[in-house]
Amino acid sequence: MIIILYYKCKAIRKVESVRMRYEKGRKEASKRRIVEVAAERFRSEGIAASGIAGIMSTAGLTNGAFYPHFGSKEELIRESIATALDDQIGRLDQILATGGIDAAIQAYLSREHRDNPGQGCALAALLPDLARQPPDTREVYADRVRLMTRRVSAALPPEIRDRDAVATSILSTLIGALQLARAVAGTELSDRILASGVKAAQEMISVSQARTPKTPRKRV
Amino acid sequence: MIIILYYKCKAIRKVESVRMRYEKGRKEASKRRIVEVAAERFRSEGIAASGIAGIMSTAGLTNGAFYPHFGSKEELIRESIATALDDQIGRLDQILATGGIDAAIQAYLSREHRDNPGQGCALAALLPDLARQPPDTREVYADRVRLMTRRVSAALPPEIRDRDAVATSILSTLIGALQLARAVAGTELSDRILASGVKAAQEMISVSQARTPKTPRKRV
DNA sequence: TGTACATCAGTGAACGCGCGTTCACTGATGTAC
DNA sequence: TGTACATCAGTGAACGCGCGTTCACTGATGTAC
Numbered sequence A, B: 001m002i003i004i005l006y007y008k009c010k011a012i013r014k015v016e017s018v019r020m021r022y023e024k025g026r027k028e029a030s031k032r033r034i035v036e037v038a039a040e041r042f043r044s045e046g047i048a049a050s051g052i053a054g055i056m057s058t059a060g061l062t063n064g065a066f067y068p069h070f071g072s073k074e075e076l077i078r079e080s081i082a083t084a085l086d087d088q089i090g091r092l093d094q095i096l097a098t099g100g101i102d103a104a105i106q107a108y109l110s111r112e113h114r115d116n117p118g119q120g121c122a123l124a125a126l127l128p129d130l131a132r133q134p135p136d137t138r139e140v141y142a143d144r145v146r147l148m149t150r151r152v153s154a155a156l157p158p159e160i161r162d163r164d165a166v167a168t169s170i171l172s173t174l175i176g177a178l179q180l181a182r183a184v185a186g187t188e189l190s191d192r193i194l195a196s197g198v199k200a201a202q203e204m205i206s207v208s209q210a211r212t213p214k215t216p217r218k219r220v
Numbered sequence C, D: 001t002g003t004a005c006a007t008c009a010g011t012g013a014a015c016g017c018g019c020g021t022t023c024a025c026t027g028a029t030g031t032a033c
Helices: A002-019 A026-045 A052-058 A073-108 A111-115 A122-131 A135-155 A163-183 A188-214 B002-019 B026-045 B052-058 B073-108 B111-115 B122-131 B135-155 B163-183 B188-214
Strands: none
Touching: A026 A052, A026 A073, A026 A122, A052 A073, A073 A122, A073 A135, A073 A163, A073 A188, A111 A163, A111 A188, A122 A135, A122 A163, A122 B122, A122 B163, A135 A163, A135 B163, A135 B188, A163 A188, A163 B122, A163 B135, A163 B163, A163 B188, A188 B135, A188 B163, A188 B188, B026 B052, B026 B073, B026 B122, B052 B073, B073 B122, B073 B135, B073 B163, B073 B188, B111 B163, B111 B188, B122 B135, B122 B163, B135 B163, B163 B188
16 A cells, blocks of 8 residues: 555656756746737737747747747737736736726826827727637637726725626727827827716716616616 | 910920820729729738739739829829728718707617628728838828818807817727727627727717806806 | 756747739730731 | 720739748756766
8 A cells, every 4th residue: 555655656746847947937937928928919910910039039939939839829818818807807807906996087088098098998909800710719709898898887886786788888988088098199089088988977977876776777 | 376375285285195095094094903902901901011013903903003193002002091091081971961969979889880890990900000100101191180170060060169179089989899899899899899989979068068058157 | 046947928930821913924805908 | 887906804834922830959967866
């Protein structure tokens, strides 16, 4: 019995040693770096315009080192979109916790967000491109869209009856306004688009809030 | 004098004949066909994913025939975006004239529009891509964005005070909702996004309308 | 402790491919006389 | 009317280039003994 355990132990140690030649976590760190660079480049330059060689060299590696980490460009797209959206949801949680929905709206439609698509919302930067991706990729961000909607919904005043619908409309307005503002960036119109978007999103909340207690059973 | 006129006449006829060897309008018809195919393909597949050879062959021509018509792909992009948006503005005018702003909102966020990006709004299909184009191209669609806003603004009830801002918010909401609905197309969520977008856009109007006469001077 | 060995993240050249663009050529047409 | 000629939209092969991907190799490291 003891002998068997001894050998089993040895075998396990052997397997571990087989898996770890370079310092622990090195491969993971490289992969994280690649995903980070890709997530930024996809958002600022577009997916099709971002080549693997360029992403790898910005990550401090050569193009050949890509394939030990990812099976294909599509896999990188999937992982970096997921990471970008997860990070965004994390930041959203934080801002909702400290400043509520109003702070989130203003941060989303800020000039800073408009002028830095590479660090910003992947949906605003890539939605039409995403809609053209294969099913695997579409599932990855569709899940995150649902998550974001739920977070916004939960942050709305509890008096509002159909909070999911209001949350969805707010998301639509924010994404549309940010894209329009970016599309005409550099003009005075751009700032006005941001401002009217903020106002519209805020009113969606105050209007639903004001209406609900007065006509609690109205169904049209 | 008469002699001079005679020769001038001849010269003009000569210039005309120099310019027209094939049947009149043939070149223009080809060009229109190329622009039409490109406008559809850009919207459904994306700009970067649409190659010139493919566009030309769908238009019934070979790739070499592209350059008598356009100086570069960028020129085609500019012309086809302009054409697509001008067509859209024409259809918008028509629908506003017959059904008003409400009909326009419902047509924009219809399932048919969602499921046919190739024939639909070029802004919803391409905004992030457009924002990355060179200045010449950006001017082309920025002008159209202004035009569309003005059309929507003019179709709003005259009681509304800041009609331009409301029109801008409506556009943002419509574009964002259509993109989100397309991104999650095939799910039940997609239909709900369209519905909540319609409702939100309609409420932007009714709310602004209701508020304006009651508190005509309120400024916050 | 020193040496031989195994591992594997990363290198960098090469693959086939489709891109935007160029160019010598074709052939349908209109004009000249 | 018939023939020679000029025009030019369109053909189709070729250009250089960068793409995603493959692969034989390198060299820094950990293990065995």
